[in-house]
Amino acid sequence: MIEMLKGSLILVGAIFMFLAALGLVRLPDLLTRMHATTKAATLGASLIMLAVALHFGEVAVVARALGVILFIMMTAPVAAHVIGRAGYFVGSRLWHGTVKDELRPNYDPLTHELKSGLETEANAVHQPRENDPK
């Protein structure tokens, strides 16, 4: 029973990783590629780590495997966000079929300023701070 569960976890994890690599090659632009790699590869690595935890069944190994899963699940979105942000700043092109780009009307690539939609006259007045240069 455990053997079968373990085997299917390993196989499904490997298949998800293969799908992630397939998406990385086949999808058209940076953001869709990141969509494939972050989700599918994280799920694949987590499933394989679950299989490792099932296989050994000792406290130390299970704790380490769960630690790896937790770490991957916590860092993958952060890394994806940072890379996607850097990609947008560097100017990588979106796919021509992209329906909506919410940043384009609000973001100035030269000054790195992002409009929030709350730009009124009152808000535009400069509020002096302590460490402003005189």
Added chain:
Amino acid sequence: MSIVILASLVLMTLALCLAFVRLYLGPSLPDRVVALELFSSMIVGIIGVVAIATDVPSLLDVAIVMALMAFMAAIGFARFLERGGPRDD
């Protein structure tokens, strides 16, 4: 069991080859960074499978270090891209 391990290792090797294709083609630097990210998580998976195949639980420490290094590398690359990388457009 061994056929499952063999099949999953073959699948993940094929996936590594596909990621290498993207690393070679990748039109811009962020695409290559994404490919490197995928490498690291696939290597974590491969280390897990090898740990099962050889019954050596210490290999998990290598997987932990691999995940940590990949995260650091992604942050560093993104920092480099934002601060001083070349523009594409």
